[in-house]
Amino acid sequence: MGWNKKVLRVNLTAGTCTPEPLNMEWANDYLGSRGLASKYLVEEIDPKVDPLSPDNKMIMSTGPLTGTMASTGGRYTVVTKSPLTGAIACSNSGGYFGAEMKFAGWDMVIFEGKSPKPVYLYLENDKAELRDAAHLWGKTCWETEETIKATHQDPLIRISSIGGAGENGVLYAAIVNDLHRAAGRSGVGTVMGSKNLKAVAIRGTQGVSGIKDFPAFLAAANAGKKVLADNAVTGQGLPKYGTQVLMNVINEMGALPTRNHRDVQFEEAGRISGEAMHEKRQSDGKTHLVTNAACFGCTIACGRISRIDETHFSVKNSPKYWGANGGLEYEAAWALGAANGVGDLEALQYANLLCNEHGMDPISFGATVGAAMELYDLGILSKEQIGLDARFGSAEALCKLVEMTAHGEGFGKELGMGSGRMCAKYGRPDLSMSVKNQEFPAYDSRGIQGMGLAYATSNRGACHLRGYTVASEVLGIPVKTDPLTTDGKADLVKAFQDATGVFDAAGICIFTSFAWTLADVQPQIQAACEGDWSMDKLNLVGERIWNMERQFNLAAGLTAKDDDLPPRLKTEPAKTGPAKGLVNGLDKMKPEYYKVRGWTPEGVPEKATLERLGL
Numbered sequence: 027m028g029w030n031k032k033v034l035r036v037n038l039t040a041g042t043c044t045p046e047p048l049n050m051e052w053a054n055d056y057l058g059s060r061g062l063a064s065k066y067l068v069e070e071i072d073p074k075v076d077p078l079s080p081d082n083k084m085i086m087s088t089g090p091l092t093g094t095m096a097s098t099g100g101r102y103t104v105v106t107k108s109p110l111t112g113a114i115a116c117s118n119s120g121g122y123f124g125a126e127m128k129f130a131g132w133d134m135v136i137f138e139g140k141s142p143k144p145v146y147l148y149l150e151n152d153k154a155e156l157r158d159a160a161h162l163w164g165k166t167c168w169e170t171e172e173t174i175k176a177t178h179q180d181p182l183i184r185i186s187s188i189g190g191a192g193e194n195g196v197l198y199a200a201i202v203n204d205l206h207r208a209a210g211r212s213g214v215g216t217v218m219g220s221k222n223l224k225a226v227a228i229r230g231t232q233g234v235s236g237i238k239d240f241p242a243f244l245a246a247a248n249a250g251k252k253v254l255a256d257n258a259v260t261g262q263g264l265p266k267y268g269t270q271v272l273m274n275v276i277n278e279m280g281a282l283p284t285r286n287h288r289d290v291q292f293e294e295a296g297r298i299s300g301e302a303m304h305e306k307r308q309s310d311g312k313t314h315l316v317t318n319a320a321c322f323g324c325t326i327a328c329g330r331i332s333r334i335d336e337t338h339f340s341v342k343n344s345p346k347y348w349g350a351n352g353g354l355e356y357e358a359a360w361a362l363g364a365a366n367g368v369g370d371l372e373a374l375q376y377a378n379l380l381c382n383e384h385g386m387d388p389i390s391f392g393a394t395v396g397a398a399m400e401l402y403d404l405g406i407l408s409k410e411q412i413g414l415d416a417r418f419g420s421a422e423a424l425c426k427l428v429e430m431t432a433h434g435e436g437f438g439k440e441l442g443m444g445s446g447r448m449c450a451k452y453g454r455p456d457l458s459m460s461v462k463n464q465e466f467p468a469y470d471s472r473g474i475q476g477m478g479l480a481y482a483t484s485n486r487g488a489c490h491l492r493g494y495t496v497a498s499e500v501l502g503i504p505v506k507t508d509p510l511t512t513d514g515k516a517d518l519v520k521a522f523q524d525a526t527g528v529f530d531a532a533g534i535c536i537f538t539s540f541a542w543t544l545a546d547v548q549p550q551i552q553a554a555c556e557g558d559w560s561m562d563k564l565n566l567v568g569e570r571i572w573n574m575e576r577q578f579n580l581a582a583g584l585t586a587k588d589d590d591l592p593p594r595l596k597t598e599p600a601k602t603g604p605a606k607g608l609v610n611g612l613d614k615m616k617p618e619y620y621k622v623r624g625w626t627p628e629g630v631p632e633k634a635t636l637e638r639l640g641l
């Protein structure tokens with residue numbers, strides 16, 4: 027069956043934990059994780075709710091393949107209304123936490139209300155308790171994990187928690203699990219902090235049972251693993267270089283946003299690339315990279331484990347950062363590096379560690395620093411206002427600013443608002459490189475045109491994980507398309523957005539899609555879940571999830587005007603590289619996209635579209 031068919035409802039105001047059956051009618055329409063949790067959210071909250079009020083809810087959810095032997099089947103999702111964007115938020119994370127929730131017998135946990143004092147949820151199979159977290163409040167995510175494991179004398183408990191960023195209202199606070207994995211984007215950790223919920227600790231010993239046709243599932247899962255192993259990206263590139271394999275590739279394409287998107291190529295990209303992580307340092311003769319690592323059940327193992335140079339200025343007096351730690355991944359390396367013009371690999375890893383330790387999204391943080399550096403460069407912000415010399419390329423400034431933001435000190439408070447609010451405050455909203463107030467990830471849409479449309483129309487604000495046309499436009503997966511043209515991108519973006527909804531709802535990692543199409547996932551879902559899960563049905567599920575999220579956003583007050591890019595990307599041509607002279611052609615693609623989606627020119631789903639999708 028794939029699902030445990032059990033939901034835990036936690037009312038933080040009343041301090042109660044109540045089990046209830048999973049709505050299987052909804053599971054049949056939305057599969058699980060992102061899809062199913064979003065269905066619960068849209069049914070249960072007012073779309074206009076203040077995201078940080080007790081009336082907002084936060085749902086942690088697994089998918090039917092989470093915890094199974096499907097490769098990468100360890101994902102879990104956090105769904106809520108975002109304080110950063112005002113749109114629906116859905117962030118997912120790997121590691122081991124999601125599988126543990128499944129092993130404890132639950133599909134999802136719904137948090138509602140607000141606890142009068144800090145608490146954490148302790149979940150041990152059927153046992154669910156809210157426990158006092160006064161002693162954990164103020165602790166980092168790393169300290170919280172260590173303390174809870176020691177309290178329960180069980181090193182195998184899996185924990186998701188917030189750090190200072192979530193406690194102090196940084197609008198892009200993350201929820202961190204297994205020390206270095208995070209539901210990172212859209213401020214889901216900020217919502218958790220607003221509820222006085224410090225952590226969720228889970229121990230499950232029941233395994234996953236009830237797979238519908240186990241021999242067929244095993245055969246399908248094994249066939250899928252072979253496809254991943256035989257593929258050059260998932261079988262070789264990602265295990266060896268991690269997602270960082272992209273740094274030099276994207277730079278050469280002229281699509282690496284640099285210095286707040288002023289440039290599209292970074293002259294020091296090679297120094298912060300996946301290849302550089304393999305090179306021996308001059309200082310100590312060691313490589314930055316120690317080994318690769320995998321999330322639960324993953325046969326790709328793209329994760330990076332690195333060791334920072336002990337003599338580097340950022341850590342030379344802080345031995346706690348000297349050991350092997352998680353990172354750097356491509357998005358963090360870009361946001362903390364190229365986005366600010368910083369080419370110091372050790373500084374990026376230090377900033378990345380602080381983001382993990384204190385629970386902050388490194389993409390939004392790094393990109394917000396990039397915007398602040400541009401304001402400084404233009405003389406709009408002074409050294410006195412920021413408290414330091416924040417010139418582009420300053421590793422010292424990056425390291426200091428990450429500390430200030432994590433601790434809510436000085437100008438760090440302004441960085442914690444995100445680039446949209448910060449740039450608006452200083453009269454230059456156009457300098458926020460964001461959509462719906464969420465900062466861009468690591469692809470410049472002048473060099474990869476389809477990504478401009480994917481960013482502009484993403485239901486959770488700018489994001490690469492909602493429609494990763496980079497796969498097609500750069501890597502030729504599943505077919506090669508020209509990154510410099512807008513032709514055909516409306517169809518391409520829709521196809522990627524809908525398919526991604528299914529991958530997310532199933533509980534698997536989107537990086538499988540470098541090798542898998544939906545046709546590789548379908549037999550696994552079909553064998554695991556009761557009912558019929560044909561390709562046609564899965565395609566509908568993906569499209570239904572997208573339109574449901576869209577409906578929520580429209581009801582929350584967002585409009586077609588919010589499906590837009592910053593003026594820089596539409597009016598300032600790329601200065602170098604293959605895209606030299608190009609701007610993004612969003613204004614041509616957007617009407618085509620609305621049409622392909624079956625939406626009105628105002629971006630509202632047509633009645634016939636909603637009826638076809640059963641919405």
Ligand code: SF4
Pocket residue numbers: 098120121319320321322324325326327328329535536537538
């Ligand atoms: S591919 Fe990477 S991020 Fe995805 S599950 Fe595997 S190790 Fe985790």
